[in-house]
Amino acid sequence: MIKTDILIIGAGPTGLFTVFEAGLLKLKTHLIDALPQPGGQCSELYPKKPIYDIPGFPEIKAGDLVDNLMEQIKPFSPGFTLGERAETIEKLEDGSFIVTTNKGTQHHAPVIAIAGGLGSFEPKKPLIDNIADYEDNGVAYMIKDPEVYRDKKVVIAGGGDSALDWSIFLADVASEVTLVHRRNEFRGALDSVEKVGELAKLGKINLVTRAEVVGLLGEGHLNSVVINHADEGEFIRETDYFIPLFGLSPKLGPIADWGLEIEKNAIKVDNSYDYSTNIPGIYAIGDVNTYKGKLKLILSGFHEAAIMCQSAYQRIFPDKRYVMKYTTVGGIQGFDGTKK
Numbered sequence: 001m002i003k004t005d006i007l008i009i010g011a012g013p014t015g016l017f018t019v020f021e022a023g024l025l026k027l028k029t030h031l032i033d034a035l036p037q038p039g040g041q042c043s044e045l046y047p048k049k050p051i052y053d054i055p056g057f058p059e060i061k062a063g064d065l066v067d068n069l070m071e072q073i074k075p076f077s078p079g080f081t082l083g084e085r086a087e088t089i090e091k092l093e094d095g096s097f098i099v100t101t102n103k104g105t106q107h108h109a110p111v112i113a114i115a116g117g118l119g120s121f122e123p124k125k126p127l128i129d130n131i132a133d134y135e136d137n138g139v140a141y142m143i144k145d146p147e148v149y150r151d152k153k154v155v156i157a158g159g160g161d162s163a164l165d166w167s168i169f170l171a172d173v174a175s176e177v178t179l180v181h182r183r184n185e186f187r188g189a190l191d192s193v194e195k196v197g198e199l200a201k202l203g204k205i206n207l208v209t210r211a212e213v214v215g216l217l218g219e220g221h222l223n224s225v226v227i228n229h230a231d232e233g234e235f236i237r238e239t240d241y242f243i244p245l246f247g248l249s250p251k252l253g254p255i256a257d258w259g260l261e262i263e264k265n266a267i268k269v270d271n272s273y274d275y276s277t278n279i280p281g282i283y284a285i286g287d288v289n290t291y292k293g294k295l296k297l298i299l300s301g302f303h304e305a306a307i308m309c310q311s312a313y314q315r316i317f318p319d320k321r322y323v324m325k326y327t328t329v330g331g332i333q334g335f336d337g338t339k340k
């Protein structure tokens with residue numbers, strides 16, 4: 001059981017900055033994110049796009065903003081549970097919560113900050129009848145640790161950047177990489193398309209275009225896929241892993257069933273005070289919340305995180321009085337008490 005003061009669901013920009021604001025108040029934080037990396041939409045949807053409306057940065061790429069946030073929160077050593085979706089919540093008699101992920105990891109905290117943005121990004125799955133039987137047994141929809149595929153046979157499906165980039169990367173890790181795509185043309189960056197073509201010529205990637213994976217075979221663990229080619233028909237290819245990379249779509253998902261007041265797929269909060277929800281102890285900040293005049297911008301999430309942490313502090317320590325100080329006056333102190 002992972003214990004913390006504020007359990008943050010969502011490691012997008014809002015969730016990451018919450019660590020900083022909580023850290024200033026000496027509150028411990030732990031983040032859960034369904035994606036294998038932090039940064040939310042900035043990392044997943046537009047890492048290379050410049051952003052022009054972050055105060056103090058005339059221009060910054062979304063990926064660099066995430067790197068900076070990670071650097072800024074380092075002194076507070078937050079915990080991370082990545083690649084797992086917060087699934088269920090249980091309120092204990094003392095008012096604290098236990099949140100369990102889809103992989104069964106349990107987290108205990110007196111305060112929950114939902115910074116879930118547009119929701120958890122769910123993989124778009126191919127329509128293969130028995131695919132659910134092989135999930136975690138040879139089928140993966142995102143790559144968390146590429147070392148899992150060292151010296152293994154891998155079949156990747158898809159025509160976008162993820163499918164191309166991972167095929168290139170795994171060509172040096174896996175014993176065999178097959179990339180299957182429905183068309184001859186790829187949607188990804190030209191540079192990556194060319195690289196895949198070069199690796200295919202060198203025999204380091206088996207490129208199968210105008211084809212689809214239509215079946216999965218194997219007792220318990222996957223051992224081969226059935227590929228249907230537009231001209232040649234069906235054939236079987238032996239593989240240890242099948243990784244369909246068809247993109248991710250956001251869904252509010254299980255949080256919608258936690259008894260929170262929901263309006264237009266977002267969580268209603270009290271913006272006259274502290275971004276609390278209808279359940280005492282649960283706050284919602286960033287893109288995931290809604291109130292009159294809400295702006296779905298990164299800076300709104302930062303502001304909401306600062307206010308929410310002050311309220312969380314009072315909830316956790318009702319008898320202590322916190323006097324707000326500027327960071328330049330108080331300095332930033334890590335949990336070990338040393339000034340950074």
Ligand code: FAD
Binds near residue numbers: 040117
């Ligand atoms: P998100 O970034 O959405 O992060 C939420 C995280 O929560 C995700 O990683 C998700 O996986 C996770 N999550 C959700 N539910 C669960 C669950 N149940 N369990 C585990 N994890 C969960 N904003 C600007 O201010 N300036 C811009 O220039 C700008 N440009 C944009 C361009 C594009 C193309 C897009 C799509 C958005 C842009 N935005 C911009 C909006 C900005 O990205 C969002 O306002 C911001 O990402 C919100 O941050 P967040 O942390 O609240 O949510």
